[in-house]
Every structure is written in structure tokens, then in C-alpha cells.
Amino acid sequence: xxxxxxxxxxxxxxxxxxxxxxxxxxxxxxxxxxxxxxxxxxxxxxxxxxxxxxxxxxxxxxxxxxxxxxxxxxxxxxxxxxxxxxxxxxxxxxxxxxxxxxxxxxxxxxxxxxxxxxxxxxxxxxxxxxxxxxxxxxxxxxxxxxxxxxxxxxxxxxxxxxxxxxxxxxxxxxxxxxxxxxxxxxxxxxxxxxxxxxxxxxxxxxxxxxxxxxxx
Amino acid sequence: xxxxxxxxxxxxxxxxxxxxxxxxxxxxxxxxxxxxxxxxxxxxxxxxxxxxxxxxxxxxxxxxxxxxxxxxxxxxxxxxxxxxxxxxxxxxxxxxxxxxxxxxxxxxxxxxxxxxxxxxxxxxxxxxxxxxxxxxxxxxxxxxxxxxxxxxxxxxxxxxxxxxxxxxxxxxxxxxxxxxxxxxxxxxxxxxxxxxxxxxxxxxxxxxxxxxxxxxxxxxxxxxxxxxxxxxxxxxxxxxxx
Numbered sequence: 001x002x003x004x005x006x007x008x009x010x011x012x013x014x015x016x017x018x019x020x021x022x023x024x025x026x027x028x029x030x031x032x033x034x035x036x037x038x039x040x041x042x043x044x045x046x047x048x049x050x051x052x053x054x055x056x057x058x059x060x061x062x063x064x065x066x067x068x069x070x071x072x073x074x075x076x077x078x079x080x081x082x083x084x085x086x087x088x089x090x091x092x093x094x095x096x097x098x099x100x101x102x103x104x105x106x107x108x109x110x111x112x113x114x115x116x117x118x119x120x121x122x123x124x125x126x127x128x129x130x131x132x133x134x135x136x137x138x139x140x141x142x143x144x145x146x147x148x149x150x151x152x153x154x155x156x157x158x159x160x161x162x163x164x165x166x167x168x169x170x171x172x173x174x175x176x177x178x179x180x181x182x183x184x185x186x187x188x189x190x191x192x193x194x195x196x197x198x199x200x201x202x203x204x205x206x207x208x209x210x211x212x213x214x215x216x
Numbered sequence: 217x218x219x220x221x222x223x224x225x226x227x228x229x230x231x232x233x234x235x236x237x238x239x240x241x242x243x244x245x246x247x248x249x250x251x252x253x254x255x256x257x258x259x260x261x262x263x264x265x266x267x268x269x270x271x272x273x274x275x276x277x278x279x280x281x282x283x284x285x286x287x288x289x290x291x292x293x294x295x296x297x298x299x300x301x302x303x304x305x306x307x308x309x310x311x312x313x314x315x316x317x318x319x320x321x322x323x324x325x326x327x328x329x330x331x332x333x334x335x336x337x338x339x340x341x342x343x344x345x346x347x348x349x350x351x352x353x354x355x356x357x358x359x360x361x362x363x364x365x366x367x368x369x370x371x372x373x374x375x376x377x378x379x380x381x382x383x384x385x386x387x388x389x390x391x392x393x394x395x396x397x398x399x400x401x402x403x404x405x406x407x408x409x410x411x412x413x414x415x416x417x418x419x420x421x422x423x424x425x426x427x428x429x430x431x432x433x434x435x436x437x438x439x440x441x442x443x444x445x446x447x448x449x450x451x452x453x454x455x456x457x458x
Contacts (some may be wrong), residue, residue: 115308122372123372124320125323128324
């Protein structure tokens with residue numbers, strides 16, 4: 001016992017950074033795509049609404065563990081070469097977009113219709129109504145569940161290990177393969193995930209309470 | 217003087233329910249018209265058709281020179297010319313009173329900030345709420361919110377103001393402060409169409425009263441028709457109000 005050394009810890013720390021980086025990429029990519037999904041399903045013409053809802057159902061009904069290899073092994077098979085980071089970011093973004101898009105659609109639709117009507121009667125154009133009246137209110141409603149969902153994103157990045165991406169979970173596995181101290185290693189890995197996720201959970205809960213108080 | 221609103225034989229169904237049946241009336245510039253009637257008599261629907269929040273099945277509507285029921289309607293321009301105030305105020309909760317009022321002049325009329333600010337303070341003074349400029353709607357009473365909603369419409373200097381049961385959600389004291397604002401507006405010569413349950417107010421301020429019943433204009437005339445109803449329906453309606 002006691003084979004865990006400084007090099008191992010540095011390796012774990014690198015994995016942690018990749019987990020953070022991949023989480024950010026997934027959140028930004030998934031957020032942008034999810035925003036388009038939310039707008040498309042709230043305001044798009046009938047055809048696009050149908051298409052978007054199909055997209056959401058399709059992605060939500062597919063395991064991330066399938067989406068990841070699909071991007072990493074599937075795209076090269078079609079002649080597109082992708083690095084593990086690009087494949088992981090892409091698969092995670094698509095996965096995240098389906099969930100955030102659905103959450104945000106609900107938030108947009110929970111802004112009372114009368115708000116859009118009032119803005120319409122003040123002669124605001126469609127984009128002005130959405131940008132100045134609907135979205136500011138929807139974003140307020142959306143913040144707590146969005147921050148809450150970021151916890152899921154952080155944890156789901158661990159699945160990127162399936163396509164050879166060395167993030168925190170994979171780094172832990174690799175170290176364990178040489179030190180055979182699974183209990184020590186994976187407790188450390190779990191603690192590091194906890195350090196990343198716990199503040200997000202607390203923030204989400206706090207925002208939720210603040211939001212409820214503001215609306216009482 | 218030519219009418220600012222011409223409604224000619226409009227009808228409308230919601231599913232199988234006829235809500236408007238051959239409704240016609242005109243509104244002269246500068247006059248105040250009160251539409252009264254029981255809930256479900258079609259009065260709010262008629263009002264909403266004027267601002268094209270509802271479409272009609274048949275008939276014609278002309279408002280401020282816009283052919284509301286025609287194919288080439290410039291909806292944007294119609295909304296610039298017509299202001300509407302709702303029962304539920306519908307202020308924007310994320311904006312202060314001042315921001316609520318300045319939003320449309322800034323975005324629609326492309327007014328510069330100082331100019332929009334000046335207009336906003338002027339209409340706030342008009343409704344007696346200049347001291348609440350930096351408050352959020354949730355910090356105001358219902359009556360104050362409704363007066364802000366009126367000010368918000370006025371800031372766009374509409375040619376016609378529609379009021380859809382604007383005091384129905386307020387207690388008598390708050391109703392009074394909103395009605396006083398509307399009375400002053402009428403005295404200043406604003407053309408107003410109001411759907412209301414305030415018979416005393418209709419009697420006092422309205423130049424014309426339209427009594428709607430079962431989707432039709434049942435009686436139409438000067439406010440004095442309230443004192444001498446020609447039909448049993450209006451007599452019952454006015455009588456129940458006492």
C-alpha cells in the first residue's frame with residue numbers, strides 16, 4: 001500500500017481540469033443549441049416545432065453512452081475525422097441541448113401570454129417582444145433548473161472515458177490499474193466530483209428560493 | 217366630424233358559440249363610448265376586435281383610417297394609433313415603472329433617451345404617480361399599477377384608447393383613483409371606448425352608451441338611456457346593479 005504518489009495526484013488533477021473543460025464546452029455548446037431548440041419549439045412554424053420535438057424525443061431516448069461512440073467512431077466512418085475532445089464535446093452538446101431546450105421551452109411558455117399581448121398592443125415587433133419582454137422573464141425562471149442541470153452535465157462527462165477521453169473518472173481508473181488501491185482512488189475521485197457539483201446544487205437551491213420569494 | 221371607429225355588421229363565433237352577431241356602431245373623434253352588458257354578452261370581444269386581438273368572421277371594421285378587417289392591414293401602425301388597457305394591468309414585472317413606460321417609445325418610435333424620459337415623466341404626472349417612477353410593479357397597489365398601465369399607453373400618444381374592464385379587479389377606493397384619471401383623460405378630449413361595469417361612471421363620463429346582450433347591440437344612445445331603458449333587458453341589467 002501507499003503507492004499513490006505526487007505524479008498520480010497530478011494526473012488526477014489534469015483529469016479534473018479536463019472534466020471542467022469538457023463540462024464548460026458541453027454547457028456552452030449545448031446551451032447555444034438548446035436556445036435554438038427552445039426558440040424553435042416555442043415560436044417556430046408548425047413543421048419546425050414537430051421537427052424539434054422529434055429531435056428532443058430522439059436525443060432524450062438515446063443513452064449518452066451511445067451518442068459518444070456514434071460521434072467518435074461513426075463520423076470517421078463517414079469520412080470525417082474527429083479528435084476525442086471534439087467528438088466528446090459534440091456528443092455532449094447535442095445531449096445537453098435536448099434537455100436544456102426542453103427546460104427552456106417550458107420557461108418561455110410559463111411567461112403569461114398576456115405579457116406578449118401587452119407588448120404587441122404597444123406596437124413592439126416580434127423580436128422586440130421576445131427580447132425585451134419574454135426572455136428576461138423566462139431567464140429568471142430558467143436559472144435555478146439550468147444551474148441544477150449543470151450538475152448532471154459535470155457527472156455525465158465521465159462517460160467520455162468510453163471513447164478514450166482521459167477526464168477525471170478515466171484518470172482514476174488508469175491510476176487504479178497501476179496502484180490497485182480502488183478504495184482510496186475512487187474515494188478521491190468521488191470527492192473531487194463532489195467538490196465540483198456541490199456548489200452548483202447549493203447555488204441552484206438558493207436561486208430557487210430567491211425566485212420564489214421574489215414572486216410572492 | 218368623420219368617425220374614428222366604424223364597425224359595420226361584425227359577427228364572430230367561438231366554436232359553436234355565437235359571441236357577436238351583426239354588431240354595428242361608430243365612434244366620433246373625441247367622444248367617450250361605454251359598452252355595458254352582462255358577462256358573456258360579447259362586449260370585451262367587440263373591444264378586442266377593434267385592436268385586432270380577435271378577428272371577426274364577417275363584417276368590416278375601420279379604425280383611425282386602418283381597414284382592420286381588410287387584407288392589407290398594417291397591424292404595427294394600427295397598434296401605434298390605438299392604446300389598450302386590460303383588466304389585469306399586464307405591466308412588465310422585470311422593469312421599473314419608468315422602464316415600462318419608456319420601452320415602447322424607445323423601441324417603436326425610436327425616441328432618444330432624454331426625450332423618452334421626458335414623455336414618461338409627463339404621462340406619469342398625468343396619472344399622479346411621478347414619485348413611483350423607480351418602483352417595480354410588484355411594489356405598487358392594483359390601482360397604481362393600473363394607472364401606470366394607462367400612462368404606458370398614453371406615452372405612445374394614441375389617437376384612441378380602449379379600456380377593457382380596467383377597474384374590475386380593484387376595490388372601490390382604488391377604482392375611484394383609476395376612474396378619476398380616466399375622467400380627466402376624457403375631459404382632455406381623448407377618444408375612449410370602455411367596457412365597464414361602473415354604471416355611475418358611464419352615466420357621468422360617457423357621451424354614448426352601448427348595451428350589449430347576447431352578442432348584439434341591444435340598445436344604443438346617450439347616457440340617459442340608463443335612466444329610461446327602452447327594453448326589459450336593459451331595465452333588468454340596470455336594476456340588478458342597484
